Amino acid sequence: MPAPCTGSEVYAAAEGGWFVGSLRGPNAYSAVRWHGAQVEAMSPLAEVRDINSAGAVVGDGGTGEWWASKPVVNRGGQTVNLAMPRGFRSAKATHINNSGDVVGVAYGEFGDVHPVLWAAARPGTAEVLNPDPQHLYDTYPVDVDEQGRVLLYTDIGERSGEVFVRATDGGYRQLPPLYPGGAVYLEAFHGGRIAASVFTPESTMAAIEADLDGNVVHTTTEAAENPVPRRRHDDGGRGPHLRPRELRTPHLGERRTRCGPGRQRRLQRGTATGGAHRRRDAGRDDQVAGSDATAVAYHRGC
Template identity: 35%
Template sequence: MKRTQKAVLTATAVLASTLTVTSGIATARDADDCTWTQAPLPLPAGQSWGHVTAAANGGWLAGSGSSGTIRWHNGVAEDLGRAFGQQTELNDINSTGTAVGMTIADGVPDDAVVYRDGRFTALPIPPGHRTARALSINDTGDIVGTAGGIGDTFDLTIWRASAPGTVLTVNPDPAAYGYVSPVEIDEQGRILISASTSQTDYFVRYPDGTMTKLALGTDYVNAFRNGRIAGEKYENDQFVTIEWDLSGTIVRQLDRWATGPVVDSGTRTAGTYRTADGSEALGVWDNGVLTHTLVTSADSNGFSAPVITDDGVIATTIGPTVTTFHHSCPA
């Protein structure tokens, strides 16, 4: 499961002249003739645009539209509406279709919510906190997010599937960190934690409650899955895209800088890079080597940051349209 930050959507007319993606199939191929096939997703009746924020194995996607939240399954759109009549954002979804997010009140996050069994439910807010937001869920159903306390402090918050109705907050050092948030929870139940003061430190929290501090040397960590940590680092007067393991050791560097990298459980990475002519491009890497360019746009807001699954799906938003790319290889 992976969430993605919202991007500004541009007009379809602008994108039509700037995107260089062939209808129905991506422009690049693997050496063994594997391809990425493009397919736009429908919108629920009455919605004029959509935006994807999360994806999971089994054909699940989640996001928002012009009048509420949307969930897609195997290409079919479902209008989930708004939780309790409030503005709602979905941040993640798992392979059972359970989606998590938050309501927005007066422009700020209010309640953490989960959508399952056909309805939204509010997750409990920890004692001593005023608001909460659910940011990531794994296939077990464990949910992680943040809870806002007095004085604009935020703690990592865990809602375990094995203990419904309960909530746990975590701060590696309350005297040192005023903002603690998950990057993501993986299928093994490990949580990559971002803890901020004047700088950002990262920790891995294991299911038994133990934590390990990582020396990643950057504030720009974006993804965590199956022990893979991906982000950006500034070194030698330039940004590079790096992958670390659970010990904080660098595993690989992408052959070109990609912003907002997302990873699957294997060796695939997706992100946005700049082409030689200055255009923005959505690229796919395997073992750090760029193998495909799925979309290019002269406008930096031509498409949103991607989301990725383990079963060969990458999704993005192009103009008002949620678009998927499915990986396939000849038999």
């Protein structure tokens, strides 16, 4: 860590000794890429999000504000703008696989969020992904695996918490709840396998691995160090919910913080018994669901 930096943070890592993150110092922030003992500044990127085994870095080449985001990829020290999706003015790249496929988000006129795929096999194109364009917005990418499949989740009204896999042929498959009754934190998506952490109804933590059909094929449990508090509201015994705060547009007066993929939790909820709804008040989003609903959250940054 070069002087005068006082701290650092790793956002993502890849095979071959590649890391991407940030260095912090007095009144300073710098996006960087590490390879072995070498550290390289990622200027002019305002934000870095992911890296692959070739050292390619994706992020935001704009100002760092959602309305001025520009999706970029840095390969071999050269930063290249990715295509802006048609009909959108701002977007950012959030994940890249080892094949060079990139996913991210585009922001609509009113701050609604739409997942985007920049396929390596179709350079110069940007495909907006949506399993149900007539009814879904505020849909987020979790990750893109090595085969080019994309894991998505929704964060809107009654359909908040739905999880989809977008196949390489363009089709979508909706997955069943991965852990009914538990709070699921989606972590990663590789080789058709979904990795997630679960806060169980018994107040324990579990790590699960699920296949493309949503079947849990492996589970490891351990005691929860910091149990999630359960609160009851006047809306029928429903719990609190935090919306994604990095990819969505901030409310007026809301402080926008910069933090890396490993620190983010994208919260969403699927329902086990009939739905969830959102309450908006005082510049804050609380999404609430029945006490027997299945909570789904996204831990890795997107």
